[in-house]
Amino acid sequence: MPEGHTVHRLAAAFRDGLVGGPVRTSSPQGRFTEAAQIDRMVLLGAEAVGKHLFLAFAPSDDVDLDAPVVRWVHVHLGLYGSWTFAGEPGFAVLHAIGAPRVRVGEQESALPEPDGDDDDGDGRGAGTADWRYLLPRPTTRLRIQGPRGLADLTGPTACELLDGAGRQAIIDRLGPDPLREDADPERFVRRVLASCSPIATLLMNQQVVAGIGNIYRAELLFRARLDPFVPGTELGRGLVEGIWEDLVELMRYGARTGRIVTTQPEHRLLDARIMERTRQNGDDDPTVVPREQSFYVYHRQTLPCRLCGTEVRSQELAGRTVYWCPGCQKVRSRKAAWIGQHPAAPWALETGDD
Template sequence: MPEGHTVHRLAAAFDRAFAGQRVRTSSPQGRFSEAAQLDGMVLLGAEAVGKHLFLPFAPAADVDPGAPVVRHVHIHLGLYGSWTFAGDPGFADAHAIGAPRLRMGEREEELDGAADWRRLVPRPTVRLRIAGAHGLADLTGPTACEILDAQGRQAVLDRLGPDPLRPDPGGRERRRFVEAVRRSRTTIGALLMNQKVVAGIGNIYRAELLFRARLDPFVPGRDLTAGMCEEMWEDLVALMAYGARTGRIVTTQPAHRDVEARIVERSRGTRQNGDEDPEVVPREKSFYVYHRQTLPCRLCGTTVRSGDLAARTVFWCPRCQSVRSRRASWTRENPAAPWALEAPARAPAG
């Protein structure tokens, strides 16, 4: 399932591709018949909140996004959802965002010329197609795809906790996170997967954030100090901001990347955008504990463990994360994030 940084990248892609344009909408699959209500309307932009995407449609470009006439398409990609893009040169900096999919047209006849994308026939699985002046986007396999009014959009937002990638003037969202964690008897590993506590975290960020914080995943939230929670929030903001910029989750310090540079791949493997690019940090060097069960910890050599928590597999080092009340010394001594020490030459596509 795409984590929050991916959905924020998706919202940015829609802003660049369609914001302010009058677009055509359809549902080739037929399961989103409401697309006919939006056909010919202006797509005002895009909004990401946690793992949720909102696309506001209005009769004209000068309509206020909060006006009653605006219709918000609410999309949650879930495990299998994906957006696939095609268009003029420079239209989109990624061919797909979400679950792995073929490039649009890979199973169709070869097309020539700048207007090729206009001739692409949608696959029968396309739930929603949005076409603008310079390109189009196809949605397949989402968990949710629905039209909401302003009240319905707000109802979704009210169910979500703070999003580390949204503006937080005055630190209100950080305080919401700290308070939600500290008043709960639930384990911190389960709390981090609860979208009502913090929106946008998935299994990779959970495992890596807890390792960087040296926190046992099974410690109750109420046992943590406010300072520990605040440090965890700040680290999460930095990690996800890097992910939103590059499309990749990288949590390791450069000095640790070549130490036991292995992960335990599943059948489909842990995929990240730009894996084929030799200039990016490869996935086997990107994580401390995620998918590294049975392998030695990069820092202490102890075997990384895995177990079930909050209906997902959690990964942790029983030695590094056995002390509950201290941060990692290398984090204190090296406050610069790993990407600040070794920034990629360019953001990989995807």
């Protein structure tokens, strides 16, 4: 399931490529019949809240986002959802987010040009590779097409049309999103400190904090040197505030690059292995940190900890697998001394940012 930073990247892709003008909307699969209600409307805006994407549609571009006439397409990708993009050069820096990660047009056939010309001499109409003539896959729940490109949605957990009140009701159920300017970290701190649930469970509760998935959960707790099973009520305020601060920096890096990297540079070559070889965006780029070097404990069960050599463990907790190092991660109430004090944080080292 895509974690929160990827949904923020999706919202940015829509803002850059499709927001601001009228678009065509359809549901090739036929399951999102509401697509006909917003067809030819203007895509006014796109925003992410945790793992939820909201796309605003209105009859014209001079409508305020909070106007009653605005309709919101709410999408939650879940485990199997995916957005794929195609368009003219520069239309979208992303080609796909979610699973499966394929490009629009892969394993698809193209429609012939209207005039039937065959300038390429290959038995097809001229320019049939043009994105305008790409057929959607039969499983496409929603296609949004603008003058410069298109986006196809397949396999989402949720795809629904809401009014403003419906959108707000979803947002009100969520905890603060570390990537939003309006996030209130105090809400996160209070909810953690007041709960008897294990901190590992709380970090995956979207009502406590919006956008964290299993990778961020495992890596945050390792970086905090914190036992995943400690109840929130046993933690100190400073420690919980430190987890929030670390999460903000890690997710900002993820939103900027499309990758999750939690290891410090000096630790990446220490036992650079991982138990499950899944892909991240950019894995074919030799300039990025390989997945095998990106994590401390996530999918490193049975392997030695990069720092202390203790075997990394895994266990099911509330329906999801939690990963941790028993040697490094202890019951503690204070912020781990190294969090926030490393001068060569991964986001600074890789990007050159201050």
